[in-house]
Amino acid sequence: MSWFEKLLPPKIKRKISSENKKSVPEGLWSKCPTCESVLYRTDLEKNLEVCPKCGHHYRISARTRLHLLLDAEGRQEIGASVTPVDSLKFKDSKRYTERLVDAKRDTGETDALVVMQGSVKNVHLVAAAFEFKFMGGSMGSVVGERFVRGVDVCLEKKLPFVCFSASGGARMQEGLLSLMQMAKTSAALARLGDAGLPFISVLTDPTMGGVSASFAMLGDVIVAEPNALIGFAGPRVIEQTVRETLPEGFQRAEFLVEHGAVDLIVDRRQMRDRLASLITMMSRMPAAA
Amino acid sequence: MKTIFLDFEQPVAELESKIEELQNVHDDSDIDISEEITRLNKKSQILTKDIYSKLGAWQISQVARHAQRPYTLDYLQHIFTDFEELHGDRAYADDPAIVGGLARFDGQSVMVIGHQKGRDTKEKIYRNFGMPRPEGYRKALRLMRMAEKFGIPVMTFIDTPGAYPGIGAEERGQSEAIARNLYVMSELRTPIICTIIGEGGSGGALAIGVGDVTLMLQYSSYSVISPEGCASILWKSAEKAPLAAETLGITANRLKTLGLVDKIISEPIGGAHRDPETMMQTLKKALQESMNQIQKNPSLDELLKARYQRLMSYGKFKETA
Numbered sequence: 001m002s003w004f005e006k007l008l009p010p011k012i013k014r015k016i017s018s019e020n021k022k023s024v025p026e027g028l029w030s031k032c033p034t035c036e037s038v039l040y041r042t043d044l045e046k047n048l049e050v051c052p053k054c055g056h057h058y059r060i061s062a063r064t065r066l067h068l069l070l071d072a073e074g075r076q077e078i079g080a081s082v083t084p085v086d087s088l089k090f091k092d093s094k095r096y097t098e099r100l101v102d103a104k105r106d107t108g109e110t111d112a113l114v115v116m117q118g119s120v121k122n123v124h125l126v127a128a129a130f131e132f133k134f135m136g137g138s139m140g141s142v143v144g145e146r147f148v149r150g151v152d153v154c155l156e157k158k159l160p161f162v163c164f165s166a167s168g169g170a171r172m173q174e175g176l177l178s179l180m181q182m183a184k185t186s187a188a189l190a191r192l193g194d195a196g197l198p199f200i201s202v203l204t205d206p207t208m209g210g211v212s213a214s215f216a217m218l219g220d221v222i223v224a225e226p227n228a229l230i231g232f233a234g235p236r237v238i239e240q241t242v243r244e245t246l247p248e249g250f251q252r253a254e255f256l257v258e259h260g261a262v263d264l265i266v267d268r269r270q271m272r273d274r275l276a277s278l279i280t281m282m283s284r285m286p287a288a289a
Numbered sequence: 290m291k292t293i294f295l296d297f298e299q300p301v302a303e304l305e306s307k308i309e310e311l312q313n314v315h316d317d318s319d320i321d322i323s324e325e326i327t328r329l330n331k332k333s334q335i336l337t338k339d340i341y342s343k344l345g346a347w348q349i350s351q352v353a354r355h356a357q358r359p360y361t362l363d364y365l366q367h368i369f370t371d372f373e374e375l376h377g378d379r380a381y382a383d384d385p386a387i388v389g390g391l392a393r394f395d396g397q398s399v400m401v402i403g404h405q406k407g408r409d410t411k412e413k414i415y416r417n418f419g420m421p422r423p424e425g426y427r428k429a430l431r432l433m434r435m436a437e438k439f440g441i442p443v444m445t446f447i448d449t450p451g452a453y454p455g456i457g458a459e460e461r462g463q464s465e466a467i468a469r470n471l472y473v474m475s476e477l478r479t480p481i482i483c484t485i486i487g488e489g490g491s492g493g494a495l496a497i498g499v500g501d502v503t504l505m506l507q508y509s510s511y512s513v514i515s516p517e518g519c520a521s522i523l524w525k526s527a528e529k530a531p532l533a534a535e536t537l538g539i540t541a542n543r544l545k546t547l548g549l550v551d552k553i554i555s556e557p558i559g560g561a562h563r564d565p566e567t568m569m570q571t572l573k574k575a576l577q578e579s580m581n582q583i584q585k586n587p588s589l590d591e592l593l594k595a596r597y598q599r600l601m602s603y604g605k606f607k608e609t610a
Contacts, residue, residue: 087547087605088538092523141604148601170513172523175538176549179491179513180603183499186468187475187600194476210513213467213492232463232492233454241454251459261462
């Protein structure tokens with residue numbers, strides 16, 4: 001707080017702070033956070049939520065993601081009946097149960113992962129996508145269980161599996177149960193691997209912590225969206241630990257490709273084509289139509 | 290070595306220093322006060338027992354991090370014989386925060402892998418405070434693969450604040466290193482027994498913690514995030530760490546109830562560091578029992594099936610129609 005704000009009587013103070021908080025309304029226009037171009041909402045939507053001027057990839061919801069990926073016909077959701085419980089009776093400034101209610105209200109989802117069976121250019125598969133707005137896309141028991149059910153469908157029907165991650169990591173409110181989801185999801189992928197079925201992991205902004213340190217880094221092919229933040233520890237934690245300024249572009253998708261951790265970067269507007277192409281080649285199928 | 294007492298052990302500390310004083314007097318003079326000393330020693334024992342019978346989660350996490358707590362190499366020295374430490378990940382470096390190698394347990398070959406912390410400042414830095422870098426996990430992976438190849442059981446000892454959050458660690462793929470271990474350990478074709486001996490710090494702990502049995506020492510902790518980390522994120526203040534510790538459920542008792550730990554290994558009064566000899570014997574016995582239990586499995590396939598089912602059972606959720 002500046003000296004000037006301190007001098008203000010409380011009423012005026014409140015007014016100033018509420019003005020500061022005012023975010024861009026969800027209206028007709030949107031300002032690109034990278035190039036600051038003012039974009040027409042409909043244009044942005046038509047461009048798959050990618051800035052037409054600079055290519056900035058906006059974060060998108062799990063359902064939008066699956067909608068953009070999958071063919072319109074024959075989609076079937078997996079594991080929607082699995083919903084969260086508060087087994088630790090966790091309460092910080094808010095109860096976990098309240099956070100769940102809020103997250104459901106804000107996103108329309110019951111947890112942070114949506115899984116669907118469907119097809120991409122007529123190539124059948126199971127696809128999962130994280131809902132980052134649901135408690136930071138954090139992985140708890142429900143995310144782990146839905147993931148495994150998705151993999152189980154793949155095992156049963158001999159299908160490839162694709163997962164789009166967007167997560168801050170494990171869900172603290174479920175304590176060690178959330179940590180164990182790392183082992184659970186990784187073990188399921190080991191089965192998928194034994195069955196010779198492909199797993200493509202698509203890392204989107206951001207993929208951190210326990211999600212990054214489990215299934216997200218276990219793709220036969222690991223794809224990333226441009227400029228996505230990907231890493232184990234958060235940049236602030238690292239900065240505090242090593243007491244150095246982090247190098248330019250640290251933990252960005254391009255940095256990971258450079259260091260050999262990610263196979264390739266794919267623009268969202270080409271995602272459908274490129275995934276279909278990769279999967280068909282990995283499964284020794286003819287090229288998708 | 291002089292015992293270091295924690296904050297909540299201050300009454301015991303006072304009593305112990307009094308005993309020491311008396312002991313000095315006793316040694317220097319002709320007056321026989323040995324009876325008094327015995328009495329006070331007994332009192333100190335009872336007091337310690339009393340304090341330790343009502344430890345909260347935060348206090349337990351302090352004992353788990355105690356500077357004098359036995360570390361992996363201490364257990365290695367006392368429970369195993371013929372230890373040959375094996376170094377390096379064959380790709381980049383040797384990480385001293387994880388030690389591993391071949392040893393004999395009751396004469397039988399085993400592969401031992403564990404986090405290693407340091408005692409003095411110099412060693413603490415050398416061991417990076419027990420926080421592994423990717424090469425540490427990759428060394429562990431290499432040793433586990435070797436164990437699988439030769440049909441040797443694996444025993445891991447977990448004691449880390451967490452995987453190291455550094456620039457180099459990120460550049461070399463900390464996430465991938467941890468993830469790969471989870472993947473491989475879930476179907477490694479040899480028995481794996483995991484023991485949490487001190488701090489079980491999140492992914493950095495789990496990366497050598499997937500197996501057929503999970504044992505946990507009574508005053509060790511196992512958590513998705515450190516109480517301090519959790520407090521500063523959710524309560525916006527690291528000072529709420531004791532509350533976070535309680536809420537996160539990081540103790541052996543809570544985790545056993547949740548089905549995430551198979552067996553709690555009881556510690557001597559006042560914690561493992563007060564009587565390491567007894568601790569070693571107790572843990573050795575528990576490891577023998579686990580080993581016998583595992584070897585009762587009719588086949589490796591059965592063992593792996595059980596391991597997989599165990600992993601799949603982790604998680605609590607509702608199934609709605």
